[in-house]
Amino acid sequence: MPTPHYGQPRYRAIAGELRRRIESGIIPPGSLLPAESALTAEFAASRGTIRQAIAVLRDDGLATTEHGRGTYAIARPYASALIENSNLNARRREVAADADLAKLFDIAPGSILVMRETVTCAQDKVESVVRVYQLLNGDR
Amino acid sequence: MPTPHYGQPRYRAIAGELRRRIESGIIPPGSLLPAESALTAEFAASRGTIRQAIAVLRDDGLATTEHGRGTYAIARPYASALIENSNLNARRREVAADADLAKLFDIAPGSILVMRETVTCAQDKVESVVRVYQLLNGDR
DNA sequence: AGAAATTTGTCCGTATGTATC
DNA sequence: AGATACATACGGACAAATTTC
Numbered sequence: 510m511p512t513p514h515y516g517q518p519r520y521r522a523i524a525g526e527l528r529r530r531i532e533s534g535i536i537p538p539g540s541l542l543p544a545e546s547a548l549t550a551e552f553a554a555s556r557g558t559i560r561q562a563i564a565v566l567r568d569d570g571l572a573t574t575e576h577g578r579g580t581y582a583i584a585r586p587y588a589s590a591l592i593e594n595s596n597l598n599a600r601r602r603e604v605a606a607d608a609d610l611a612k613l614f615d616i617a618p619g620s621i622l623v624m625r626e627t628v629t630c631a632q633d634k635v636e637s638v639v640r641v642y643q644l645l646n647g648d649r
Numbered sequence: 650m651p652t653p654h655y656g657q658p659r660y661r662a663i664a665g666e667l668r669r670r671i672e673s674g675i676i677p678p679g680s681l682l683p684a685e686s687a688l689t690a691e692f693a694a695s696r697g698t699i700r701q702a703i704a705v706l707r708d709d710g711l712a713t714t715e716h717g718r719g720t721y722a723i724a725r726p727y728a729s730a731l732i733e734n735s736n737l738n739a740r741r742r743e744v745a746a747d748a749d750l751a752k753l754f755d756i757a758p759g760s761i762l763v764m765r766e767t768v769t770c771a772q773d774k775v776e777s778v779v780r781v782y783q784l785l786n787g788d789r
Numbered sequence: 790a791g792a793a794a795t796t797t798g799t800c801c802g803t804a805t806g807t808a809t810c
Numbered sequence: 811a812g813a814t815a816c817a818t819a820c821g822g823a824c825a826a827a828t829t830t831c
Contacts, residue, residue, distance in 0.1 A: 684800085685799075686799085700801090714801095716799080716800055717801095718799070719798090719800080750802070
C-alpha cells in the first residue's frame with residue numbers, strides 16, 4: 510500500500526493494539542511478545558512498521574527488547590524509565606532545567622526541557638554519553 | 650515542523666555536529682556512530698535527513714558504512730579548519746556522575762566525569778544544549 | 790561441541806504525501 | 811518550480827545475539 514496517513518498511522522494503531530493486550534493481561538508481564546515475524550504476518554505490515562510500533566511501547570515503558578531474544582512485556586507502565594534501557598540508544602525524557610540550563614535557555618530553573626540521551630559504545634564499554642537538551646515547544 | 654533552512658540546510662548542520670564529535674574524539678576512530686534511528690531521535694530529524702548527513706561524512710572520508718553493521722568513524726589526520734559553526738561554544742568541566750550516568754559507565758555515583766557542553770544557537774536564541782560525558786582517565 | 794534456526798539490529802533503496810522556503 | 815524536510819511505509823539484505831537441535 511501507498512502511504513496515506515489519514516488520521517492515525519498504522520504503527521500507532523498496532524502499538525495501541527499491543528498496548529491493550531499487555532495492559533489487559535492477554536500478554537502477561539514478563540512474557541515475550543510474538544516475534545516481529547509473527548506480528549508482521551498478523552498485522553500484514555512490513556517489519557519496519559512493526560518495529561516502529563514496538564519502539565512506541567518501549568518508549569512508553571511497556572516493553573523491553575533483547576537482541577536475539579525478543580521483546581518482553583513489562584509490568585508497570587512507569588517507573589522503570591531508563592534503567593533497563595542502558596543498552597539502547599537515544600531515549601527521550603522530560604527533565605527539569607538545572608541552573609545552568611535555565612540560564613542558557615533563559616527560562617526559570619525547574620522548567621521542563623526535553624532531553625535526548627545517546628550512548629556511544631566501543632568494545633563493549635560505554636564510551637560517551639551525549640545529552641541534548643531542547644525546549645519542548647513544537648515537538649511531536 | 651516547518652522547514653526553515655536558514656543559511657545552512659539541516660543535513661549539513663547535523664553533518665557538522667557529527668564531524669565535530671568525530672574530530673574531537675567524542676566518537677573515537679573505529680567506533681560505531683549511533684544508528685540512524687538513534688540519530689533520528691537525537692536530532693529530531695527524519696531518516697532521510699540523517700542519511701544525507703551521514704552521506705556527507707562518507708563523502709568527506711570521515712566515516713564508512715557497512716551494510717547490516719553500522720557506520721564507523723574514521724581517523725582523520727587532517728584538521729578540519731574549514732567548516733562552519735562558529736556559533737558553537739564548547740567548554741570543558743568536571744562533574745560528578747548522577748545515578749544514570751554512574752549506571753551507564755558502571756562507576757560509583759559521584760565519581761568524576763568530564764563534561765563538554767556545547768550550545769548551538771539559531772537566530773540569537775539557544776536552540777539546544779549538548780552535554781557529552783566521558784571518563785577522565787583511560788581515554789583514547 | 791558445533792551447526793542450524795530464530796530473532797532482533799542495522800542499513801539500503803524506493804515510494805507517496807505533505808509542507809515550507 | 812525546485813530544493814529542503816518531515817512522516818510514513820514497503821521490501822530486501824546482511825550482521826549479531828540467542829536458542830534449539
